Amino acid sequence: MTQGGPERPRKRILVIEDNEFNRDLLTQILEDSYVIMQALDGSEGLARAEQERPDLILMDFGMPKMDGWEATRRIKAQPDLRHIPIIAITSHAMVGDEQKAREAGCDDYMAKPIHEDELIEKIKRWIG
Numbered sequence: 381m382t383q384g385g386p387e388r389p390r391k392r393i394l395v396i397e398d399n400e401f402n403r404d405l406l407t408q409i410l411e412d413s414y415v416i417m418q419a420l421d422g423s424e425g426l427a428r429a430e431q432e433r434p435d436l437i438l439m440d441f442g443m444p445k446m447d448g449w450e451a452t453r454r455i456k457a458q459p460d461l462r463h464i465p466i467i468a469i470t471s472h473a474m475v476g477d478e479q480k481a482r483e484a485g486c487d488d489y490m491a492k493p494i495h496e497d498e499l500i501e502k503i504k505r506w507i508g
């Protein structure tokens with residue numbers, strides 16, 4: 381039971397990830413503390429970001445229809461959405477990948493495999 385004051389509404393996180401296993405893993409890690417919304421590709425992710433205005437976005441990069449770089453660029457091109465922190469979560473663990481994510485407009489970066497403690501720490505840093 382939470383003590384000391386009224387409970388604040390939970391922050392909302394949009395998970396944009398085409399891989400079901402990763403999507404479920406991220407959701408399981410975060411759903412006790414945050415409201416989780418899901419999108420299965422970059423195109424759907426962009427639409428949901430516009431409709432839902434989440435507090436933070438977790439963005440995969442290799443996705444069908446629209447990849448994560450393009451979805452990030454389009455979100456960050458919108459004045460009323462660009463304040464939303466986007467954390468890149470990518471399996472492309474290659475040299476220069478973090479740089480590419482940041483150039484697309486991502487605010488933070490994590491390489492797969494996903495480590496629960498690192499993920500939670502990063503998200504707390506951005507939205508508490």
Ligand code: MN
Nearest residue numbers: 398440442443
């Ligand atoms: Mn993917």
